[in-house]
Amino acid sequence: MATVSLEDVRKVYRGGVAAVKGVTLHIADGEFISLVGPSGCGKSTTLNLIAGLEELSGGTLRIDGAVVNGMSPRERDIAMVFQSYALYPHMDVARNLAFPLVVAGMARGDIDARVREVASVLGLEALLSRRPKELSGGQRQRVALGRALVRRPKVFLFDEPLSNLDAALRTQMRGEIKKLHEQLKATFIYVTHDQAEAMTLSDRVVVMNQGEVQQVAPPRELYDAPANLFVAGFFGSPRINLVKPATLAQPEGNVVLGLRPEHLHVGQGPAPAGTLEGRVYLVEPMGAESWVTVEVAGERMVARAPGDFHAPTGAPVWLRYDAARLRRFDATSGRAM
Template structure:
């Protein structure tokens, strides 16, 4: 497998539109790293630059220590799994899996052996004679994965591979991809807009916005210690509460305070000491838990409560928080303090 290193990598399109603005990143051999961020943040463009599908405007890109700036995608020895599966509709599963090896001139006996190996790994043995139109979405995605695996590349690149699947299939395939990475111990670079995918799959997550890297860290660190307001607001469902100090009864300062909903206790009746008082704006039942939105001092805050929490809109409630869980951000720069 291989390391991947980006040093001040940039991509500027015609007309001066900068899609990637000086990204520097070192990906370890065998690491699973995800690029996340909103649409247009530069994550897919960065992946395409690694793949060689886009020409870099500046910077240096290395795979396994070798500079690949001027190498074609084939010379870089990478495999890419796309959102659209990109299967050949006239070929059955076996021939779809074999196609990249056939193009590379691999001997037929070796092709057959590798196809059987990958089919066994991905549970495709009973599907080898089927055409793509005869497969479910999850089966097609496994074939797309298999076509990448069969080549035994240095690096695997994934461009939102699960976004076309329904929620249940997406969860199932997420587990399969994680197990696959554990088995292969290969270098995976994965692009997604889904924070749950990034959090559950990755060794580290790269958060991007407007072509720039905002933070690179393990998932738990991103959640517990976001580097700035953007990262804080991007991760978490429901989202972190970002409020002014006076909302929490604290002295005014040029900061924004962040509190995760699970760090807020909500209740009725006589408020405990130092609790905030407010009124219920909305209760959303999510089954095992409820999300309770409360109006407090002119701002709305969301707290997590038990699934059986039932309070009518407008009813008085109190909120209590642990000051140790507060996150502080500079109001002007957005940086964590």
């Protein structure tokens, strides 16, 4: 397998539109790293630069220590799994899996052995004679994974591979991709807009916005110690509460305070000392828990409550929080303090 290093990598399109602005990143051998961010943030362009599908406007890109600027995708020894599956409809699963090896000129016996091996790993043995139109979305995605896996490349690249699947299949395929990475111990670079995918799959997550890297860290660190307001707001569902100090009765200066909904406790009845008083704006039952939006001092905050919590709109409630859980951000720069 291989390391991947980006040093001040840039991509500027005609007309001066900068899609990637000086990205520097080192990906270790065997690491699973995800690139996340909103649409247009530069994550897919960065992946295409690594793959060789886009030409660098500046900077240096290395795979396994070798500079690959200007090399074709084939010369880089990478495999890419796309959102669209990109399977050949006239070929059965076996021939789809074998195709990259046929193009590479591998001997027929070796191709058959490799296809059987990959089919076993991905549970495709019973599907080898079927064509793509006879497969479910999850089965098609496993075939797309297999076609990348069969080549045994240095690096695996994934461009939002699960976005076409329904919620249940996405959850199942996330588990299969995670298990596959654990088995192969290969270098995986994964692009997604789905924070749950990034958090559950990755060793580290790269958060991008407007072509720039905002933070690179393990998932838990991103969640607990975001580097700035953008990262704080991107991770977490429901989103972090970002409020003025006066809302929480905090004697702060030019700051924005952040508090995760699960760190706010909502209660009914007489307000205990040291709590915030407000009124219910919305209750969202989620089964085991409920999310309650409360209006406090002109701002709305979301708090977690038990699944059986019930209160009508406008009902008085109180909120308790632990000041140690507060995250502070400079109101001008947005950086964590």
